[in-house]
Amino acid sequence: MERRTFIRNTAVTAASFFIMKDMLARPKGTVYGHNGMQYTMDKDWGVLNRDVNPVNDCHEMVQDSKGRILLTTNETKNNVLIYNKSGKLLESWGHDFPGAHGLTLADENGTESLFITDYAKHEVYKTTISGKTLLSISAPMEPGIYKTKEEFTPTEVAFDTTNGDFFVADGYGSQYILHYGSDGKLKNYFGGRGGGDEHFDNAHGIVIDRRKSTPTLLITDRTRNSFKRFSMDGKLLEVIKLPGACVCRPVIKGKHLYAAVLMSHDLKQVGTGFVTILDKNNKVVSNIGGTEPVYKDGVLKEMAQAEKIFIHPHDVCVDDDENLYVSQWASGKVYPYKFNRV
Numbered sequence: 001m002e003r004r005t006f007i008r009n010t011a012v013t014a015a016s017f018f019i020m021k022d023m024l025a026r027p028k029g030t031v032y033g034h035n036g037m038q039y040t041m042d043k044d045w046g047v048l049n050r051d052v053n054p055v056n057d058c059h060e061m062v063q064d065s066k067g068r069i070l071l072t073t074n075e076t077k078n079n080v081l082i083y084n085k086s087g088k089l090l091e092s093w094g095h096d097f098p099g100a101h102g103l104t105l106a107d108e109n110g111t112e113s114l115f116i117t118d119y120a121k122h123e124v125y126k127t128t129i130s131g132k133t134l135l136s137i138s139a140p141m142e143p144g145i146y147k148t149k150e151e152f153t154p155t156e157v158a159f160d161t162t163n164g165d166f167f168v169a170d171g172y173g174s175q176y177i178l179h180y181g182s183d184g185k186l187k188n189y190f191g192g193r194g195g196g197d198e199h200f201d202n203a204h205g206i207v208i209d210r211r212k213s214t215p216t217l218l219i220t221d222r223t224r225n226s227f228k229r230f231s232m233d234g235k236l237l238e239v240i241k242l243p244g245a246c247v248c249r250p251v252i253k254g255k256h257l258y259a260a261v262l263m264s265h266d267l268k269q270v271g272t273g274f275v276t277i278l279d280k281n282n283k284v285v286s287n288i289g290g291t292e293p294v295y296k297d298g299v300l301k302e303m304a305q306a307e308k309i310f311i312h313p314h315d316v317c318v319d320d321d322e323n324l325y326v327s328q329w330a331s332g333k334v335y336p337y338k339f340n341r342v
Contacts, residue, residue: 031342032288032289032307032309032339033277033286033287033288033342034285034286034287034292034293035285035286035293036285036286037256037277037285037286038286038341038342039288039323039324039339039340039341039342040339040340040342041309041337041338041339041340042087042337042338042339042340043309043334043337044087045087045325045335045336045337045338046071046081046083046087046325046335046336046337046338047087047335048081048089048335050333053077053078053081053089053092054075054077054078054333055071055073055075055081055333055334055335056073056074056075056333057073057074057314057328057329057330057333058071058072058073058314058327058328058329058331058334058335058336059071059072059073059074059100059101059102059103059314059315059327059329060072060101060102060103060249060314060315060317060327061103061315061316061317061325061327061336062103062104062105062114062317063105063317063318063319063320064105064112064129065107065112067084067085067319067320068082068083068084068085068090069082069083069084069085069317069319069325069336070082070083070103070105070114070129071083071103071327071336072097072100072101072102072103072116073100074097074098074099074100074101074120076094076095076096076097076098077095078092078093078094078095079093079094079095079096079097079100079116080092080093080094080100080103080114080116080131085319085321085323087338091130093130093131094131097116097118097120097121097125098118098120098121099117099118099119099120099121100116100117100118101116101117101118101119101154101155101156102115102116102117102154102155102156102157102169102205102249103115103116104156104157104158104159104166105159106126106159106161106166107159107161108161108164112129113126113127113128113129113134114126114127114128114129115157115159115166117154117155117156117157117168118154119153119154119155119172122138122139122149122150122152122153122154122173123136123137123138123154124136124137124138124154124157124168125137135184137154137168137180137184138152139151139152140152140178140186140189142186143186143189145174145176145189145192146174151173151174152170152173152174153170153171153172153173154168154169154170154171154172154173155169155170155171155172155203155204155205156168156169156171156204156205156206156220156249157169157206158206158207158208158217159208160208160215163182164181164182165179165180165181165182165187166179166180166182167179167180167206167208167217168180168206169203169204169205169206169219169220170203171200171202171203171204171205171220171222172202172204174192174193175191175192175193175194175199175200175201175202175203176189176190176191176192176203177189177190177191177200177203177206177217177219177230177234179234188233188234189234190230190234191203191219191234197228197236197239198236200219200221200224200228201221201222201223201224202220202221202222202223202224203219203220203221204220204222204247204248204249205219205220205222205247205248205249205250205259206218206219206220206249206250207249207250207251207252208232209229209250209252209257210252211252211255211280215232216229216230216231216232216237217229217230217231217232217234218250218252218257219250220247220248220249220250220259222246222247222248222262222267223246223266223267225241225242225243225244225245225246225247226239226240226241226242226247227239227240227242227247227250227257227259227282228240238282240278240282241300242276242284242300242303243300243301243302243303244264244265244302244303244304245259245261245264245274245276245290245303246261246262246263246264246265246266246267247259247260247261247262247276248260248261248262248313248314248315249315251315251316251317251318253318253322254322255279255280256277256278256279256280256285256318257277257278257279257282258275258276258277258278258316258318258324259275259276259278259316260273260275260313260314260315260316260326260327261273261274261275261276261290261303261313262312262313262314262329263312264290264303264304264305265302265304270311270312271308271311271312272304272305273289273305273310273311273312273313273328274287274288274289274290274303274304274305274306274307274310274313275287275288275289275290275310275313275316275324275326275339276288276290276293276303283295283300284300284303287303287306288309288324288326288339289305289306289307289308289309289310289313290303290304290305290306290307291303291304291305291306292306309337310326310328310331310337311328311330311331311332311334312328312329312330312331313326313327313328313329314327314328314329315327321341322341323338323339323340323341324338324339324341325337325338325339326339
Protein backbone atom coordinates (compact mmCIF):
# COMPACT_ATOMS: atom_id res chain seq x y z
CA MET A 1 0.00 0.00 0.00
CA GLU A 2 1.30 3.46 -0.87
CA ARG A 3 2.18 5.69 2.08
CA ARG A 4 -0.34 8.38 1.13
CA THR A 5 -3.11 5.77 0.81
CA PHE A 6 -2.21 4.33 4.21
CA ILE A 7 -2.21 7.78 5.80
CA ARG A 8 -5.58 8.67 4.25
CA ASN A 9 -7.16 5.38 5.29
CA THR A 10 -5.77 5.67 8.82
CA ALA A 11 -7.01 9.25 9.14
CA VAL A 12 -10.46 8.35 7.83
CA THR A 13 -10.71 5.37 10.19
CA ALA A 14 -9.81 7.58 13.16
CA ALA A 15 -12.25 10.29 12.04
CA SER A 16 -15.00 7.68 11.58
CA PHE A 17 -14.48 6.40 15.13
CA PHE A 18 -14.75 9.83 16.73
CA ILE A 19 -17.69 10.89 14.57
CA MET A 20 -19.66 7.74 15.34
CA LYS A 21 -18.88 8.19 19.07
CA ASP A 22 -20.06 11.80 18.85
CA MET A 23 -23.25 10.84 16.99
CA LEU A 24 -24.14 8.11 19.47
CA ALA A 25 -23.86 10.62 22.32
CA ARG A 26 -26.58 12.80 20.77
CA PRO A 27 -30.24 12.03 21.48
CA LYS A 28 -32.42 11.05 18.54
CA GLY A 29 -34.20 14.11 17.19
CA THR A 30 -31.30 16.49 17.70
CA VAL A 31 -31.83 19.55 15.49
CA TYR A 32 -29.02 20.76 13.22
CA GLY A 33 -28.74 24.03 11.30
CA HIS A 34 -29.60 27.69 11.82
CA ASN A 35 -32.08 30.47 11.05
CA GLY A 36 -35.13 28.40 10.18
CA MET A 37 -33.22 26.01 7.89
CA GLN A 38 -33.06 23.23 10.45
CA TYR A 39 -33.16 19.45 10.25
CA THR A 40 -33.11 16.20 12.20
CA MET A 41 -30.80 13.43 11.00
CA ASP A 42 -31.60 9.86 9.99
CA LYS A 43 -28.21 8.18 9.56
CA ASP A 44 -29.83 4.80 8.87
CA TRP A 45 -31.97 5.99 5.96
CA GLY A 46 -30.16 4.37 3.03
CA VAL A 47 -28.43 1.43 4.70
CA LEU A 48 -28.46 -1.76 2.60
CA ASN A 49 -27.02 -5.28 2.68
CA ARG A 50 -23.35 -4.68 1.87
CA ASP A 51 -22.94 -8.18 0.44
CA VAL A 52 -25.65 -7.48 -2.13
CA ASN A 53 -25.55 -3.70 -2.71
CA PRO A 54 -22.22 -2.34 -1.51
CA VAL A 55 -20.99 1.23 -1.90
CA ASN A 56 -17.50 2.68 -1.98
CA ASP A 57 -17.46 6.47 -2.31
CA CYS A 58 -21.01 7.85 -2.50
CA HIS A 59 -20.66 10.81 -4.83
CA GLU A 60 -23.86 12.49 -6.00
CA MET A 61 -27.63 12.24 -5.77
CA VAL A 62 -30.69 13.54 -7.66
CA GLN A 63 -34.46 13.15 -7.45
CA ASP A 64 -36.34 12.19 -10.61
CA SER A 65 -39.91 13.08 -11.63
CA LYS A 66 -41.22 9.90 -9.96
CA GLY A 67 -39.88 11.11 -6.62
CA ARG A 68 -37.11 8.50 -6.54
CA ILE A 69 -33.64 9.29 -5.17
CA LEU A 70 -30.74 8.23 -7.42
CA LEU A 71 -27.17 7.84 -6.14
CA THR A 72 -23.83 7.33 -7.93
CA THR A 73 -21.07 5.28 -6.31
CA ASN A 74 -17.75 4.13 -7.76
CA GLU A 75 -18.53 0.58 -6.66
CA THR A 76 -18.87 -1.37 -9.92
CA LYS A 77 -21.14 -4.01 -8.42
CA ASN A 78 -23.86 -1.34 -8.65
CA ASN A 79 -22.85 2.13 -9.83
CA VAL A 80 -26.36 3.57 -9.52
CA LEU A 81 -28.70 2.88 -6.61
CA ILE A 82 -32.32 4.04 -6.85
CA TYR A 83 -34.23 4.53 -3.58
CA ASN A 84 -37.68 5.73 -2.63
CA LYS A 85 -37.85 8.60 -0.15
CA SER A 86 -38.19 6.16 2.75
CA GLY A 87 -34.82 4.58 1.95
CA LYS A 88 -36.07 1.38 0.31
CA LEU A 89 -33.96 0.21 -2.62
CA LEU A 90 -36.07 0.04 -5.79
CA GLU A 91 -33.46 -0.67 -8.45
CA SER A 92 -29.72 -0.80 -9.08
CA TRP A 93 -27.58 -0.92 -12.21
CA GLY A 94 -24.14 -0.17 -13.64
CA HIS A 95 -20.87 -2.12 -13.63
CA ASP A 96 -18.78 -0.07 -16.04
CA PHE A 97 -18.05 3.17 -14.15
CA PRO A 98 -15.04 2.72 -11.82
CA GLY A 99 -14.87 6.49 -11.40
CA ALA A 100 -18.61 7.26 -11.26
CA HIS A 101 -18.78 10.80 -9.87
CA GLY A 102 -21.10 13.51 -11.19
CA LEU A 103 -24.81 12.76 -11.59
CA THR A 104 -27.07 15.22 -13.41
CA LEU A 105 -30.73 14.76 -14.29
CA ALA A 106 -31.75 16.05 -17.72
CA ASP A 107 -35.38 16.62 -18.68
CA GLU A 108 -35.98 16.93 -22.42
CA ASN A 109 -39.66 17.61 -23.04
CA GLY A 110 -40.73 15.13 -20.37
CA THR A 111 -38.13 12.47 -21.15
CA GLU A 112 -35.53 12.14 -18.42
CA SER A 113 -31.94 11.04 -18.84
CA LEU A 114 -28.76 11.15 -16.78
CA PHE A 115 -25.28 12.56 -17.25
CA ILE A 116 -22.59 10.59 -15.40
CA THR A 117 -18.98 11.72 -15.26
CA ASP A 118 -16.30 9.05 -14.79
CA TYR A 119 -12.96 10.45 -13.65
CA ALA A 120 -11.23 7.04 -13.93
CA LYS A 121 -12.25 6.50 -17.57
CA HIS A 122 -11.90 10.21 -18.48
CA GLU A 123 -15.39 10.20 -20.01
CA VAL A 124 -18.84 11.74 -19.73
CA TYR A 125 -21.82 9.50 -20.40
CA LYS A 126 -25.42 10.34 -21.16
CA THR A 127 -27.70 7.43 -20.27
CA THR A 128 -31.35 6.59 -19.90
CA ILE A 129 -32.73 6.42 -16.37
CA SER A 130 -32.36 2.64 -16.58
CA GLY A 131 -28.73 2.77 -17.72
CA LYS A 132 -28.60 2.54 -21.51
CA THR A 133 -25.78 4.70 -22.90
CA LEU A 134 -26.99 7.33 -25.37
CA LEU A 135 -23.85 9.44 -25.80
CA SER A 136 -20.25 9.53 -24.58
CA ILE A 137 -17.78 12.41 -24.51
CA SER A 138 -14.02 12.15 -24.12
CA ALA A 139 -11.30 14.83 -24.23
CA PRO A 140 -12.02 17.35 -27.02
CA MET A 141 -8.77 17.33 -28.98
CA GLU A 142 -9.76 19.72 -31.77
CA PRO A 143 -9.21 23.08 -29.98
CA GLY A 144 -5.71 22.05 -28.95
CA ILE A 145 -6.30 22.53 -25.21
CA TYR A 146 -5.74 18.82 -24.50
CA LYS A 147 -2.75 16.79 -25.62
CA THR A 148 -3.89 13.46 -24.18
CA LYS A 149 -7.19 11.88 -23.20
CA GLU A 150 -5.95 11.51 -19.62
CA GLU A 151 -5.77 15.30 -19.14
CA PHE A 152 -9.59 15.30 -19.23
CA THR A 153 -10.98 14.27 -15.82
CA PRO A 154 -14.58 15.54 -15.69
CA THR A 155 -16.50 15.92 -12.46
CA GLU A 156 -19.86 17.49 -13.32
CA VAL A 157 -22.39 18.39 -16.02
CA ALA A 158 -25.01 21.15 -16.14
CA PHE A 159 -27.90 20.63 -18.56
CA ASP A 160 -29.78 23.44 -20.31
CA THR A 161 -33.45 22.53 -20.62
CA THR A 162 -34.11 25.31 -23.16
CA ASN A 163 -32.02 23.84 -25.99
CA GLY A 164 -30.45 20.57 -24.84
CA ASP A 165 -26.94 22.05 -24.58
CA PHE A 166 -24.76 20.94 -21.69
CA PHE A 167 -21.68 22.19 -19.86
CA VAL A 168 -18.93 19.90 -18.56
CA ALA A 169 -16.68 20.91 -15.65
CA ASP A 170 -13.23 19.34 -15.95
CA GLY A 171 -12.73 19.70 -12.21
CA TYR A 172 -10.07 17.04 -11.68
CA GLY A 173 -8.30 17.74 -14.96
CA SER A 174 -7.36 20.89 -16.83
CA GLN A 175 -10.09 23.00 -15.18
CA TYR A 176 -11.88 24.02 -18.37
CA ILE A 177 -15.62 24.49 -18.66
CA LEU A 178 -16.69 22.92 -21.95
CA HIS A 179 -19.93 23.93 -23.68
CA TYR A 180 -21.51 21.27 -25.90
CA GLY A 181 -24.54 21.30 -28.17
CA SER A 182 -27.24 18.67 -27.81
CA ASP A 183 -25.49 16.68 -30.55
CA GLY A 184 -22.35 16.34 -28.42
CA LYS A 185 -20.26 18.76 -30.50
CA LEU A 186 -18.08 21.31 -28.71
CA LYS A 187 -19.33 24.91 -29.05
CA ASN A 188 -17.18 26.87 -26.62
CA TYR A 189 -14.82 26.61 -23.66
CA PHE A 190 -13.48 28.91 -20.97
CA GLY A 191 -11.71 28.90 -17.62
CA GLY A 192 -8.78 26.55 -17.36
CA ARG A 193 -6.17 26.39 -14.64
CA GLY A 194 -4.76 29.75 -13.57
CA GLY A 195 -4.48 32.37 -10.87
CA GLY A 196 -7.06 34.97 -11.91
CA ASP A 197 -10.72 34.85 -10.86
CA GLU A 198 -11.67 33.89 -14.42
CA HIS A 199 -9.66 30.67 -13.95
CA PHE A 200 -10.07 27.68 -11.64
CA ASP A 201 -8.04 25.47 -9.35
CA ASN A 202 -10.78 22.90 -8.64
CA ALA A 203 -13.87 23.42 -10.82
CA HIS A 204 -15.65 20.60 -9.04
CA GLY A 205 -19.30 21.42 -9.79
CA ILE A 206 -21.54 23.44 -12.09
CA VAL A 207 -25.23 24.34 -12.31
CA ILE A 208 -27.40 26.69 -14.36
CA ASP A 209 -28.89 29.28 -12.01
CA ARG A 210 -32.34 30.48 -13.13
CA ARG A 211 -33.38 32.21 -9.91
CA LYS A 212 -33.20 35.57 -11.68
CA SER A 213 -34.48 36.59 -15.10
CA THR A 214 -31.17 35.99 -16.86
CA PRO A 215 -29.72 32.47 -16.48
CA THR A 216 -26.10 32.17 -15.44
CA LEU A 217 -23.58 29.43 -14.71
CA LEU A 218 -22.62 28.90 -11.08
CA ILE A 219 -19.33 27.02 -10.82
CA THR A 220 -17.37 25.68 -7.85
CA ASP A 221 -13.75 26.62 -7.22
CA ARG A 222 -13.37 24.28 -4.26
CA THR A 223 -9.80 24.85 -3.12
CA ARG A 224 -10.39 28.60 -3.29
CA ASN A 225 -13.47 28.38 -1.04
CA SER A 226 -15.83 29.97 -3.54
CA PHE A 227 -18.52 29.77 -6.16
CA LYS A 228 -18.00 31.79 -9.33
CA ARG A 229 -20.81 33.12 -11.50
CA PHE A 230 -20.34 33.32 -15.26
CA SER A 231 -22.54 34.36 -18.15
CA MET A 232 -23.70 31.51 -20.37
CA ASP A 233 -20.95 32.40 -22.84
CA GLY A 234 -18.21 32.31 -20.22
CA LYS A 235 -17.75 35.86 -18.90
CA LEU A 236 -16.98 36.19 -15.18
CA LEU A 237 -19.74 38.07 -13.32
CA GLU A 238 -19.27 37.42 -9.61
CA VAL A 239 -17.19 35.58 -7.01
CA ILE A 240 -19.09 34.30 -3.97
CA LYS A 241 -16.52 33.80 -1.24
CA LEU A 242 -17.19 31.11 1.35
CA PRO A 243 -14.24 31.32 3.75
CA GLY A 244 -13.47 28.03 5.46
CA ALA A 245 -15.61 25.96 3.11
CA CYS A 246 -14.16 23.58 0.51
CA VAL A 247 -17.49 23.38 -1.28
CA CYS A 248 -18.59 20.67 -3.70
CA ARG A 249 -21.20 21.24 -6.40
CA PRO A 250 -23.87 23.95 -6.06
CA VAL A 251 -27.42 22.60 -5.81
CA ILE A 252 -30.38 24.94 -6.31
CA LYS A 253 -33.86 24.24 -4.97
CA GLY A 254 -36.39 27.04 -4.92
CA LYS A 255 -34.65 30.23 -3.81
CA HIS A 256 -31.90 28.49 -1.86
CA LEU A 257 -28.47 27.20 -2.79
CA TYR A 258 -27.13 24.09 -1.04
CA ALA A 259 -23.67 22.56 -1.03
CA ALA A 260 -21.73 19.85 0.72
CA VAL A 261 -18.49 21.11 2.24
CA LEU A 262 -15.91 18.36 1.83
CA MET A 263 -13.55 19.80 4.45
CA SER A 264 -13.15 22.93 6.54
CA HIS A 265 -10.50 25.51 5.63
CA ASP A 266 -8.47 23.45 3.13
CA LEU A 267 -8.14 19.94 1.72
CA LYS A 268 -5.66 18.89 4.40
CA GLN A 269 -8.26 18.93 7.18
CA VAL A 270 -9.45 15.31 7.10
CA GLY A 271 -12.87 14.58 8.57
CA THR A 272 -14.05 18.18 8.94
CA GLY A 273 -17.00 18.43 6.54
CA PHE A 274 -20.43 20.03 6.91
CA VAL A 275 -23.31 21.25 4.71
CA THR A 276 -23.94 24.91 3.91
CA ILE A 277 -27.11 26.68 2.72
CA LEU A 278 -27.27 30.12 1.06
CA ASP A 279 -30.29 32.32 0.39
CA LYS A 280 -31.23 34.01 -2.89
CA ASN A 281 -28.82 36.86 -2.11
CA ASN A 282 -25.90 34.42 -1.71
CA LYS A 283 -25.80 34.93 2.04
CA VAL A 284 -25.08 31.83 4.14
CA VAL A 285 -28.06 31.26 6.42
CA SER A 286 -27.44 27.80 7.84
CA ASN A 287 -24.68 25.25 8.32
CA ILE A 288 -25.57 21.65 9.14
CA GLY A 289 -22.81 20.31 11.34
CA GLY A 290 -20.97 23.60 10.92
CA THR A 291 -20.53 26.84 12.85
CA GLU A 292 -23.32 29.39 12.75
CA PRO A 293 -22.71 31.82 9.87
CA VAL A 294 -21.52 35.23 11.10
CA TYR A 295 -21.19 38.38 9.01
CA LYS A 296 -19.17 41.38 10.15
CA ASP A 297 -19.46 44.58 8.12
CA GLY A 298 -21.08 42.51 5.37
CA VAL A 299 -18.19 40.04 5.18
CA LEU A 300 -18.66 36.36 6.06
CA LYS A 301 -16.34 35.14 8.82
CA GLU A 302 -14.53 31.82 8.33
CA MET A 303 -16.75 28.78 8.80
CA ALA A 304 -15.78 25.35 10.11
CA GLN A 305 -17.13 22.03 11.27
CA ALA A 306 -18.77 22.39 14.70
CA GLU A 307 -20.44 19.01 15.18
CA LYS A 308 -18.90 15.71 14.11
CA ILE A 309 -21.80 14.26 12.17
CA PHE A 310 -19.98 14.03 8.81
CA ILE A 311 -16.55 12.99 7.62
CA HIS A 312 -16.44 14.15 3.98
CA PRO A 313 -19.89 15.14 2.67
CA HIS A 314 -19.78 15.25 -1.12
CA ASP A 315 -23.27 16.20 -2.31
CA VAL A 316 -26.71 17.32 -1.20
CA CYS A 317 -30.00 16.29 -2.81
CA VAL A 318 -33.11 18.31 -1.87
CA ASP A 319 -36.39 16.46 -2.35
CA ASP A 320 -39.84 17.85 -3.08
CA ASP A 321 -40.57 18.08 0.66
CA GLU A 322 -37.36 20.08 1.27
CA ASN A 323 -35.71 17.17 3.07
CA LEU A 324 -32.00 16.65 2.38
CA TYR A 325 -29.96 13.60 1.46
CA VAL A 326 -26.19 13.78 1.96
CA SER A 327 -23.70 11.43 0.32
CA GLN A 328 -20.09 11.15 1.49
CA TRP A 329 -16.66 10.47 -0.01
CA ALA A 330 -13.90 8.48 1.75
CA SER A 331 -16.06 8.08 4.83
CA GLY A 332 -15.92 4.40 5.67
CA LYS A 333 -18.27 3.40 2.83
CA VAL A 334 -21.31 4.84 4.59
CA TYR A 335 -24.66 5.03 2.84
CA PRO A 336 -26.33 8.45 2.47
CA TYR A 337 -27.90 10.20 5.45
CA LYS A 338 -31.33 11.81 5.32
CA PHE A 339 -32.08 15.14 7.03
CA ASN A 340 -35.75 15.84 7.66
CA ARG A 341 -36.78 19.50 7.53
CA VAL A 342 -38.08 20.71 10.88
